[in-house]
Amino acid sequence: MQLIRPDINIDFLGKRKIALALSAVVLLASLMLIMFKGLNLGIDFTGGTLVEVRFHQQVKAADIRQALVPAGYGKAVIQEFGSPEEILIRVQNQEGVEASAISTAILDALTDKFGADQVEMRRVEFVGPQVGEELKTAGMMAVFYTLIGILIYVMVRFKLRFALGADAALLHDIIIVVGVFSALQLEFSLSVVAALLTVLGYSLNDTIVVFDRIRENFETNKKKKNPLDEVEVCNQSINQTLTRTLMTSLTTLLVVFSLYFFGGEVIHNFAFALLVGIAVGTYSSIFIASPIMLSLEGKFEMSEEELKELENRP
């Protein structure tokens, strides 16, 4: 079976202006969202307490709230988690309250009201304010270090402009995924950061395959009598790897869908971040990485004449 004809020749780079403009708009929108609407940060980053309980019968949110009022947590965020019996209760850290005791107080209040045999503790997470700050920094540093590590590796294996093209595509992917999380106000937790880093690795994987082919074609092109220009070589390379790019995205998306639908509530957002990231990453390795790399032609490398001149200097 073949989805794409082997002699396919789509002029991807001819459309790069449209693609770059489209990406610029989406990027701008994402940045605006992140800045003005902000992210729905999970307790990993804000600090706070999260209690997940399962009731053996369906319980109204109002009743749960009422049970929490005497304990002083009437303002807690109460939401369903996957099914109506499963409830997530979220409380911010408060000044002067021994924060690690909040979960105990909440569970006690619930068992008092509904009976110990009706309420089952599923999960307790508590993150102190200090730790929340640390995780925030660590998350940002992780993304930063990954980008740097990739920049160095690609620079060594290829050239600086390839590395910059790759990093631009990656930054593009991350900003858009974060933008989507802001637009939908999905909870942004530590596992979403892990998903982002995975998207980095994945999207890069795609980009590298294209770059690898570009490099190979540059080499063979040089030996030709009528060499093509760089844009044509890139176009040719993208087309040659197109099937592979789409195939791998497809198989990866298949498993991520499986994760999203069958993996359970706990990793729902993680799987969602992967879904968006892989889709965007596939797009960016075709439409962003190579055009950026091309537009940096001659910016960072010396031309052959300059090299000669350097050698001839006394």
Add this chain to the structure above:
Amino acid sequence: MQKYAPWKFWLIITVLIGAVMGTAPNVITVPSWWPAPFSQPLNLGLDLKGGIHLVVDVDIEKVISQQVSDNINMIRRSLREEKIRYKKLDSNATQVSVVIKKAADVAKAKKLLHKLLVGYEMKQTDDQTFVFTISESEAKEIKSYAIEQTIEVIRRRVDALGTTEPVIMRQGDRRVLVQIPGYEDSAHAKLIIGQTAQLDFKLVDEKGDLDAAMAGRVPPGDMIAYFADGRPILLKKRTELSGKDVAMARITIDSQSNQPAVSLKFNNQGARKFDRLTKENVKKRFAILLEGVVQSAPVIQERISGGTAQITGSFTTEEARNLAIVLRAGALPAPIKVVEERSIGPSLGQDSIDQGLNSILYGFIAVLLFMLVYYRLFGLFANIALAFNILLIAAAMSMIGATLTLPGIAGIVLTIGMAVDANVLIFERIREEIHNGKTPLAAIDSGYDKAFSTIMDANITTLIAAIVLFQFGSGPIKGFAVTLSVGILASMFTAIVVTRAITYLAYRNKKKIETLSI
């Protein structure tokens, strides 16, 4: 077709046998002769088997300032013994400052202080003033010691909860990670772990004027303490006995009040101290303080030389039992605070395992079908390699003792999708070579050769992301990074080496073939 080196077949067979043997303990109970490196089943993370995960912060500054203020008492005594008069002697968190009264004493004082304050850096700010600052290395040592002790104490307390295989280890500069698998009652665990269990025996100052002290005129060497109900009492500052002197503590019923109480048995040193205390202070009162709160202040009726005592107070049975546990385990060197908790109930853990396995299964089936439809016979080759790959991941994770977490399962699912990437690269290359006019057999060879460097580059960059993830991640995220890395390495082996071998076996005897089933 290129010759395929026989040693590679042997390598594949060896790895296959290893992978099957390493995976086996997860599926069956392996017999006793099974080689040790292969008989370890996968470690399940707390998020899968349920349990309590706490990170506690040790109040290190308090330990150091405590040390400094202890030194102040020692200096005061020594200066007095040597008859050196001082104008000022005080301390803050990390410093001791002394102002000597007479210039004639300075040299002698300097020598004495220098001898006493080991681990401090001395600075003479003017003729008669010395400032000692605790040195960095000394502070570091105190910190390390305090953390070690905290770990020790927490371990003893957690052991008293009767759980199996708790993990208690240092995390970073000043934190301790506590994991108690299979334990549900997080409130109780936090209660037991968090109590400082500072136990002090102090004499009551019977002659002192409590009212005057309450008005602010506390007699020198005295302090005011409070009962749990808020009543004040005037005590001697000096601690006669402390938690360190306790050898054993257990819950008991007080014969007079019929209330739960805690009986103490002192160690040798403690018994001697208690003997002397009771002998010298008959008919006087002493107070038992717990975390600085007076529990009781009984009158010493007679000398007690058996080395036992009893703490009564208004305890419930539960409180008395907890108190006995923490006193037995010893006091923490410094107050601790829970700064992070991630506890999972057993039902959620089981659900996560089920859902995780389901998503692996469905993802796996989807990819198998897809590859088979798209690449036909070569799709089958890739599928065999993929099954091998999963086996290899399971075996490798079991053998290196890695912990499987829910994000780790996600990592395996993701690896399934990405593992076929290498094969997709190779197969597409083969198709391309055929399209460019190569014979099918030559196309196979050059397809593998040309795809190789691409596969390396693509996988190494993903590995970089996985390594950063491992460095930065906490618990479950680390698990994800581990499975992702193991998965990448395993997939490179299966996709390149294994499929190549299968392809070779399938086509080695064919001199010429017209088409490939690809």
